[in-house]
């Protein structure tokens with residue numbers, strides 16, 4: 216059961232990392248609902264489910280059809296898998312530390328990547 220929670224937390228933190236990577240370089244607050252960059256529509260709850268929403272929408276905005284980068288579901292899935300691996304292989308405290316460090320490093324690398332050449 217712990218691994219199911221680890222997967223859900225990993226997916227959720229992957230989703231948070233995506234939001235942070237997109238918002239921090241632009242100076243946008245981490246609070247507030249996610250929205251489409253092109254048509255600016257706030258995403259519905261059904262569009263905020265990690266990986267599943269991307270697959271259901273076939274990688275496009277539900278309103279304007281703008282492509283959503285593959286980084287979004289890939290990062291969510293990788294984060295979910297990393298959390299499962301950490302909680303499977305390590306004691307609880309170490310697993311939490313590894314998971315937290317993974318999210319922090321992912322956000323830092325993602326922000327650096329978004330800012331490249333800026």
Ligand SMILES: [Zn+2]
Nearest residue numbers: 251254276279
């Ligand atoms: Zn849109």
